[in-house]
Amino acid sequence: MAAPAIPPIRLGLIGTGLAVEKLHWPALRTLTDRFALTAFTDSSAEQGRRFAAYSGTDPARATADRAALLARDDVDAVLISVPIPHLYEVARDALAAGKDVFCEKPTGVDAEQAEDFLVLAAGHPDRTFMVGENYFYRDDLRYTRALLDSGAIGRPHLMAWRHAGQSVPRPGGFTSTPWRQRPQYRGGVHLDFGVHHIAQIRLLCGDVARVHGAVQTANSTIDGPSDLTLNLVFTGGAIGNYTASFPEIPVPPEPNDMRLYGTEGVLVLAGSDAERRVTRSSPDATTHTTVFRGIDNGYRAELADFADAVQFGLRPVGSVAQSVANAMVVQRALDSAEQAAALTLAPVPGAGAVPLWRPRGSTGLFDGLPGQRSSSTASFAA
Template identity: 70%
Template sequence: MSDPIRLGLIGTGLAVEKLHWPALRQMPDRYVVTAFADTSPEQAARFAGYSGVDPARHHTDHRDLLARDDVDAVLVSVPIPLLYGIARDALEAGKHLLCEKPTGTDAEQAEAFLAFEREFPDRVVLIAENYFYRDDIRHARALLDDGAIGKLHLMAYRRAGQMVPRAGRFNSTPWRRKPQYRGGVHLDAGVHDIAQIRMLCGDAIAVHGAVQWANSTIDSPSDLALNLTFASGAIGNYTACYSEVPVPPEPNDMRLYGTEGVLVLSGPEHERRVTLTRADGTTRTDVFRGIDNGYYAELCDFADAVRHGGPVVGTIAQSAANMRIVLAALDSAEQGGVVALDPTADGGVPLWRPRGAEGLFDGLPGERECSKE
């Protein structure tokens, strides 16, 4: 296949506007949007306005879009409780599927998502976990694979900030403020952090979690403190706080302590940093600007799998494994004890590289620079 993939969008809300469309518009050689579906006429008109896609290609019912012959694949970006049903409709209609995370609302629905891999083996399915594709995280993973810090023995990861509804932001949507899925913000946003943990530390085999409900603007736990034991023998702690009150500036970084060095992932979205401190005290800092947090690379992986065959990194199984840790943390908090987990059958998250490229970043947007001391 050399022609662009004919893509249908199901849901055109904030995730499409702020995350997926900025990447899609840079990829006319890979994708052309031939139809879009949204139950909101206002939202559909907004999408048509900023994207330039013909408003006549809009459908209010996603099943009408799935019936079109000029749609090869769909991007499903709808509220979490709707993901499973629409994903099934798309696969039954013969479409390849790029679906927002997580894989459902609870453990039962995650298992139903996993059944898609057996039921529809000829379809490409990618669950949109952009952290698997983020340049700074992949760079850190490559350093770890090369033995840059020796054997990892401790992980510390902290995320804290204010979360109150503000217009135009993800936390303003009613379905997020009163979630109909277990764990609320920790199953929605938190699975990204778990993806980063699994990318860099491997699979967890035991978790011990505690939660607090300290934010009246969201109907879910606001705080999660989680201790983890990894299959490698390393241990770690993850702390997430979604506060109702303003929070002083926080590092919000991940630190990985090894027998021969320390690796730190830090910085805001517009300037990610990966700093390696070696046993001799020398440091190397790689700075990533304008890298789009992995959405472009994610779309590359999906397009290559549709065009050329082969697996994707963001499989249903990988997304379900992220979700499983969050759900186990909630189980642990309720039971007051350690919850054991089985490692993933395929040995963890593979490191994605651009197809046919020699380096990690060939052909990807953004700027990267390295300094040494």
């Protein structure tokens, strides 16, 4: 006899802004076997109406506020997508109400609140509490991690990554939100967006043992530093440099690629959201390039991981501890810049090396996931 079907998780949305519209809802609508949206709320009634319109959700599922939503018996779990300064308080209330929680990143406004997130998670061991980090689930990054784990480039010894791109308020974009232009959280764009880059670095290079950072302010449209350069020493012995610049003036096209140098090869990660490329170079000057198209950059996979944690008791990759570990690299980088000194990072309890996520029940990396992959071989020998 076939096992009975597991009913979908009854989900409530707290906040229905840009992150839900552009990132989470497109993923949720492909996971109707895992989630059933039963309620939503937004501090902006206009935004709530907009969500109901574009998602096709019955407007009657709107609630007056989060307290009303959290009091509902037909909500098992919540997806929290509110401005960064409010993430902690909303997550706290949701856990207290007995809900499982998928919370937007980062874990708090500063190092002290990151610690509060750890304490909050420890206080609710019976609940799934996950912080979104789609970079842990991106197909190209997981593929790269698998190559590294297999020894494809030998012992990694150097990471180099420069990311630069104009950042000015644009209607309909994330930079248009006032709370991002005048952030009430330490680090501004480097905590909000840059924490994704730190997640990528930790996924591929391991935990960071020491940082030496410097910052500059060169963008009048946002408060806080626009530039960050960071020298890194990893616990595995490799070293690296990460530089991120978000100026207000247009900049020439930048490669924005990440390079990982090993004793037996080099990996280069490049491309856009629409087409990501991973190129492995061998000592004989042969290059093997895998191109990823049509992937959703991990949003569907992270929600599937959350559902697996709620329904099957699996430990999610995107744990609170892993998110805190990402955020603490940013916070210690800012400390380093202020003190003009190299600083160590204490291990985050419960974090450690980021696990490599695979679809549940699969030994492959891409089973059941959207997107296409193609490979080619070339040579850069003279």
